[in-house]
Amino acid sequence: MWVTAFGVLGAVIGSFLATIAIRWPQGRSVKYGRSACDGCNRTLRGSELVPLLSWLVARGRCRTCGARIDPLHPLIEAGCAAVGMIAALVAxxxxxxxxxxxxxxxxxxxxxxxxxxxxxxxxxxxxxxxxxxxxxxxxxxxxxxxxxxxxxxxxxxxxxxxxxxxxxxxxxxxxxxxxxxxxxxxxxxxxxxxxxxxxxxxxxxxxxxxxxxxxxxxxxxxxxxxxxxxxxxxxxxxxxxxxxx
Structure with missing residues (x-):
């Protein structure tokens, strides 16, 4: 349970860090505004923001415009989940x-x-x-x-x-x-x-x-x-x- 909790926490934090890694170099704000599709700018609902799971359900694409979701999102989420779980295993x-x-x-x-x-x-x-x-x-x-x-x-x-x-x-x-x-x-x-x-x-x-x-x-x-x-x-x-x- 402890390792799982760290994995979930890592995935949640990874979702925010992925947004930083994608938006910040483009000059887009990471502090203000709700999460939106990079293709059609549709505001995403809470059910579409579940780390990893939402990306899997949507098959990596926006359900409205079909634009590909940047693969950095699931990669960073998964990476942060792994980092959290490994830390919990060793310490x-x-x-x-x-x-x-x-x-x-x-x-x-x-x-x-x-x-x-x-x-x-x-x-x-x-x-x-x-x-x-x-x-x-x-x-x-x-x-x-x-x-x-x-x-x-x-x-x-x-x-x-x-x-x-x-x-x-x-x-x-x-x-x-x-x-x-x-x-x-x-x-x-x-x-x-x-x-x-x-x-x-x-x-x-x-x-x-x-x-x-x-x-x-x-x-x-x-x-x-x-x-x-x-x-x-x-x-x-x-x-x-x-x-x-």
């Missing part, structure tokens, strides 16, 4: 909630960086606040978190500055150091090398996959580092909690 209630919130925000940030190369400051700040709040219920301690936050930001900021002066162009987005700092606040400094290593390996794996598909990447092609860091950070949290349980 007790307060720790699980802190970890689930950490994972939910990482998920939406990963999606937004992958689609739009954008890590909104308010979401990164929310991640940092969740990390700080989690210090009261879960390891690591305040000192380790503080070093992780400052060190994570400083490391990527220094790399970005060096690259910009060396090559005369941007090599990292402005949100990447902030995101890595927020991850450091959540995991502490000891986990940051592993997160950076895993993120790099995932990036290399993606490049290799593209080559196998016959789509060679140029040296100046961009990869969403924030997405790679987010993908690596949540398993690192699970491992950390498991090792210290």
């Amino acid at each position: 007790p209630a307060p720790v699980a909630l802190a970890g689930a919130a950490f994972g939910w925000l990482l998920l939406v940030l990963a999606v937004m960086d992958a689609r739009d190369f954008w890590l909104p400051d308010p979401l990164v700040a929310a991640l940092a606040l969740v990390a700080i709040a989690g210090a009261g219920v879960a390891p690591p301690g305040w000192v380790e978190r503080a070093i992780g936050g400052a060190g994570g930001f400083a490391l990527l900021w220094a790399i970005a500055t060096f690259y910009r002066r060396w090559r005369g162009r941007e090599g990292l987005g402005g949100g990447d150091p902030k995101l890595f700092g927020a991850i450091g606040l959540a995991l502490g400094w000891r986990m940051l090398p592993a997160v950076l290593l895993v993120a790099g390996l995932i990036g290399l794996g993606w490049v290799a996959f593209q080559r196998l598909r016959g789509r060679a990447m140029a040296a100046d092609d961009a990869l969403p580092l924030g997405t790679l860091l987010a993908i690596a950070a949540y398993p690192a949290w699970l491992l950390m909690i498991g090792l210290r349980a």
Whole structure:
């Protein structure tokens, strides 16, 4: 029941986060107005807003105009449900909630960086606040978190500055150091090398996959580092909690 409750909560939160990931890059408000079809702008009823189930019943299309519902909706809802359930499986209630919130925000940030190369400051700040709040219920301690936050930001900021002066162009987005700092606040400094290593390996794996598909990447092609860091950070949290349980 506890794991199921976290899964349901994750799906509900995922519904809101999916709206943010879709609307915000388009300049559409996520604060005001009722949910509506992106095709015909018909206001959706409550029965059409049940996470995952409504999408399945509607077969992924608006029942009025037939426009396809953005698949990000069910994907983020399912992803957030999975994040919540996994957190509940590995940790007790307060720790699980802190970890689930950490994972939910990482998920939406990963999606937004992958689609739009954008890590909104308010979401990164929310991640940092969740990390700080989690210090009261879960390891690591305040000192380790503080070093992780400052060190994570400083490391990527220094790399970005060096690259910009060396090559005369941007090599990292402005949100990447902030995101890595927020991850450091959540995991502490000891986990940051592993997160950076895993993120790099995932990036290399993606490049290799593209080559196998016959789509060679140029040296100046961009990869969403924030997405790679987010993908690596949540398993690192699970491992950390498991090792210290």
